[in-house]
Amino acid sequence: MNYFKHAFILFLAAGFSTFAQQKITIEEIYGGAFRGKSLDELQALKNTNQYTVLNTDRASKSMQIDLYDYATLNKVATLINTKDHKELPPIDSYTFSSDEKQILIACNSESIFRHSFVADYYLYDIASKKLQKLFDFKIQEPVFSPEGTKIAYAKENNLYVYAITTGKTTQLTTDGKKNSIINGITDWVYEEEFAFVRAFDWNKAGDKIAYIRFDESQVPEFTMDMYNTGLYPSQETFKYPKAGEKNAEVSLHIVAVATNTTQKINLGNYNDFYIPRIKWTTDPALLSVQVLNRHQNNLDLIFVDGNTGSAKVILTEKDKAYVDVTDNLTFLKDNSFIWTSEKDGFNHIYHYDKSGKLKNQITKGNWEVTEYYGLDEKSGTIFYQSVENGSINRDIYSIRLTGKDKKRLSVQAGTHAATFSPNFDFYINTFSSALQPPTYTLNAASTGKEVKAIVGNDELLAKFKKYNLPEKEFFVLKTAKGHELNAWVIKPKDFDATKKYPVLMTQYSGPGSQQVANKWYDSNDYWYMLLSQKNYIVICVDGRGTGFKGADFKKVTYKELGKLEVEDQIDAAKVIGKYNYVDASRIGIWGWSFGGFMASNCILKGNDVFKTAIAVAPVTSWRFYDSVYTERFMQTPQENASGYDENSPINHVSKLKGNFLLIHGTADDNVHVQNSMTMIEALVQANKQFDWAIYPDKNHGIYGGKTRIQLFTKMTNYLEEKL
Numbered sequence: 001m002n003y004f005k006h007a008f009i010l011f012l013a014a015g016f017s018t019f020a021q022q023k024i025t026i027e028e029i030y031g032g033a034f035r036g037k038s039l040d041e042l043q044a045l046k047n048t049n050q051y052t053v054l055n056t057d058r059a060s061k062s063m064q065i066d067l068y069d070y071a072t073l074n075k076v077a078t079l080i081n082t083k084d085h086k087e088l089p090p091i092d093s094y095t096f097s098s099d100e101k102q103i104l105i106a107c108n109s110e111s112i113f114r115h116s117f118v119a120d121y122y123l124y125d126i127a128s129k130k131l132q133k134l135f136d137f138k139i140q141e142p143v144f145s146p147e148g149t150k151i152a153y154a155k156e157n158n159l160y161v162y163a164i165t166t167g168k169t170t171q172l173t174t175d176g177k178k179n180s181i182i183n184g185i186t187d188w189v190y191e192e193e194f195a196f197v198r199a200f201d202w203n204k205a206g207d208k209i210a211y212i213r214f215d216e217s218q219v220p221e222f223t224m225d226m227y228n229t230g231l232y233p234s235q236e237t238f239k240y241p242k243a244g245e246k247n248a249e250v251s252l253h254i255v256a257v258a259t260n261t262t263q264k265i266n267l268g269n270y271n272d273f274y275i276p277r278i279k280w281t282t283d284p285a286l287l288s289v290q291v292l293n294r295h296q297n298n299l300d301l302i303f304v305d306g307n308t309g310s311a312k313v314i315l316t317e318k319d320k321a322y323v324d325v326t327d328n329l330t331f332l333k334d335n336s337f338i339w340t341s342e343k344d345g346f347n348h349i350y351h352y353d354k355s356g357k358l359k360n361q362i363t364k365g366n367w368e369v370t371e372y373y374g375l376d377e378k379s380g381t382i383f384y385q386s387v388e389n390g391s392i393n394r395d396i397y398s399i400r401l402t403g404k405d406k407k408r409l410s411v412q413a414g415t416h417a418a419t420f421s422p423n424f425d426f427y428i429n430t431f432s433s434a435l436q437p438p439t440y441t442l443n444a445a446s447t448g449k450e451v452k453a454i455v456g457n458d459e460l461l462a463k464f465k466k467y468n469l470p471e472k473e474f475f476v477l478k479t480a481k482g483h484e485l486n487a488w489v490i491k492p493k494d495f496d497a498t499k500k501y502p503v504l505m506t507q508y509s510g511p512g513s514q515q516v517a518n519k520w521y522d523s524n525d526y527w528y529m530l531l532s533q534k535n536y537i538v539i540c541v542d543g544r545g546t547g548f549k550g551a552d553f554k555k556v557t558y559k560e561l562g563k564l565e566v567e568d569q570i571d572a573a574k575v576i577g578k579y580n581y582v583d584a585s586r587i588g589i590w591g592w593s594f595g596g597f598m599a600s601n602c603i604l605k606g607n608d609v610f611k612t613a614i615a616v617a618p619v620t621s622w623r624f625y626d627s628v629y630t631e632r633f634m635q636t637p638q639e640n641a642s643g644y645d646e647n648s649p650i651n652h653v654s655k656l657k658g659n660f661l662l663i664h665g666t667a668d669d670n671v672h673v674q675n676s677m678t679m680i681e682a683l684v685q686a687n688k689q690f691d692w693a694i695y696p697d698k699n700h701g702i703y704g705g706k707t708r709i710q711l712f713t714k715m716t717n718y719l720e721e722k723l
Contacts, residue, residue, distance in 0.1 A: 022467050024530040029523050030708040036437050036457045046422050047100050063091045070421040073442055073452050080124055085131050097148035101126055104142055116197045141198040145206035159184040172255050179239055184211040187248050189241055193628035194276040205284035208306050209255045212275050216248035224667050227696045241627040244636040250275050254306050263309050276325040281335050296632045299323040314356035321555040322632045328372040342551040362403045368548050376424035391548040392486055392518045409448025415519040432520035434472040437461050469529045477541055479571035486516040487541045492532045501537045502586035502723050503576055509565045510594035511633055512547035512554050515540050543568030559640055561633050562601055562647035570606035588612035588723040600649035603660050612659040612723040614715055617671050617700055620679040621648040650679055653686040659722035660690040665698030
């Protein structure tokens with residue numbers, strides 16, 4: 001639910017003075033005049049030691065999918081150029097067939113929810129340069145069969161297979177119906193909280209497709225008014241299971257494509273469960289399925305025989321709080337597999353044989369593995385990202401499958417991410433820190449040594465320095481209760497320790513999240529620098545419940561979301577208020593989504609500490625939020641009523657003393673505007689004065705046109721007036 005997934009990562013516009021500090025404007029920050037350079041749609045090929053990037057030529061108004069060599073970084077070829085195909089619209093995204101001789105190109109994409117979309121798709125044969133539009137209608141999630149002769153896709157809740165050579169389409173399912181039955185595509189809550197859309201998968205032989213079927217006919221509906229510009233508003237209705245309510249009933253099916261016959265798989269004696277992942281193994285007859293109970297504290301990895309339909313539990317993960325679902329499950333040639341788990345208290349990499357017997361715990365230590373990049377089977381070397389050098393940093397490592405010969409490949413302190421070549425000889429390293437905008441370099445996988453620079457952002461850095469802006473300073477804040485919390489501060493550039501400054505605290509605070517990270521700035525960071533130019537100090541503190549410091553630190557908030565997290569923000573504000581350069585009577589706090597829930601609680605429960613709060617798109621009662629996310633951390637309202645109600649800001653409105661600004665979009669399919677409307681009514685009936693702003697037809701991200709500029713101008717003005 002993190003709103004930052006919606007935020008545009010935009011950078012500062014030009015306009016500098018050589019003799020004075022140039023003032024940042026909100027129009028520059030959120031208008032997107034300057035962006036850092038990047039490698040768009042970077043994809044590592046699997047068959048050749050090459051990668052592709054989607055490039056745009058603004059002069060000719062064309063787009064190209066360009067092919068590059070990992071070893072030299074030289075451009076090998078332009079696979080397709082839109083200027084050579086007048087019928088091809090701008091390219092949104094693309095995928096290759098497994099032999100990398102064909103490309104599926106998505107154009108004219110229309111967003112549905114956070115990850116899902118429909119688009120027009122074009123099929124391009126690289127050798128013949130033949131381009132064809134697949135259909136005269138938009139489809140979802142098309143994917144090549146392994147041999148590249150067929151394409152499976154979803155349309156209006158049903159699954160289809162298109163034969164490339166004959167042009168024939170076969171319909172695999174027929175019962176799909178809006179707000180009732182979905183085949184092979186996830187429902188709203190799976191998409192949002194398990195973070196995937198395509199719920200079908202080809203086996204390695206290309207003769208079977210496994211898919212999840214969602215029966216959401218009994219799931220309660222949510223309806224949003226869409227005001228648009230017509231005489232009457234329209235309504236958008238979709239299935240949304242709130243905490244404790246009926247979920248979609250899921251079932252697993254396998255289709256034999258040649259005969260178009262389907263078998264329903266009996267997974268075992270499960271009741272009210274989730275299927276958060278399916279994935280075929282390297283054996284074309286063996287499907288892996290992850291089954292999670294509703295409390296999400298028991299995850300079974302099941303192997304299903306695709307021929308007989310028999311199912312066997314291979315591995316079970318249990319946790320006293322909850323088990324996180326990841327995409328790290330990777331099958332090796334012998335069908336042994338890589339798995340990541342927090343079972344020793346920190347997220348680490350494990351190797352199991354094909355029967356589910358543990359072969360080895362590969363990484364160990366009081367630190368977290370944050371990304372699993374892959375295994376070079378020829379050398380037995382695993383590559384991964386971790387926080388071993390401090391939880392605010394990310395580094396790239398290699399280690400043997402045996403758990404020996406660990407190497408740190410990255411050098412600079414900050415955030416490193418890697419895209420490896422198919423033979424694991426090289427990787428493209430993306431690096432940034434609070435001092436360095438993103439840079440892309442080619443590095444040797446064996447040593448981590450930089451081979452060649454690819455893309456830098458020296459111009460952006462030079463412009464940033466011309467603004468004469470303050471740096472983000474990292475520190476550890478210790479509360480009176482002894483909790484040591486990661487934090488950063490942005491002070492005015494002409495900071496004077498003898499003066500007293502107002503402070504705005506910013507946070508998100510959701511389970512497993514992180515805001516205190518050593519990486520380059522996003523648009524909100526620039527807003528904080530704008531505030532620093534207005535003589536505010538901005539401070540961010542990651543309290544208990546946030547991520548990358550071990551399972552105990554993260555899961556301590558279990559069953560009481562908003563209790564310890566709010567306590568930590570209040571306690572941190574008390575420490576900050578004692579700094580000799582802080583005006584303790586002028587401390588404010590703001591946040592978005594979970595952060596808005598937190599800001600609301602802080603101004604109420606911390607009414608003697610906080611003067612002003614801004615809550616954007618806040619949850620105001622976890623009873624209003626979805627089942628998968630909420631119950632993971634809270635169980636159901638029926639089981640844990642006090643956990644829900646004692647930490648709901650709606651139930652503390654009588655404590656409001658300071659200034660409170662509440663902001664929401666009416667078309668928020670995620671955190672419904674119902675949250676704010678209920679909060680508003682509670683504040684009114686408590687006879688409390690407050691401020692609020694509603695954005696018609698805006699979703700959880702509240703953006704589009706001039707929206708962000710207007711929104712952040714409003715918040716800036718509010719802080720200047722009220723803090």
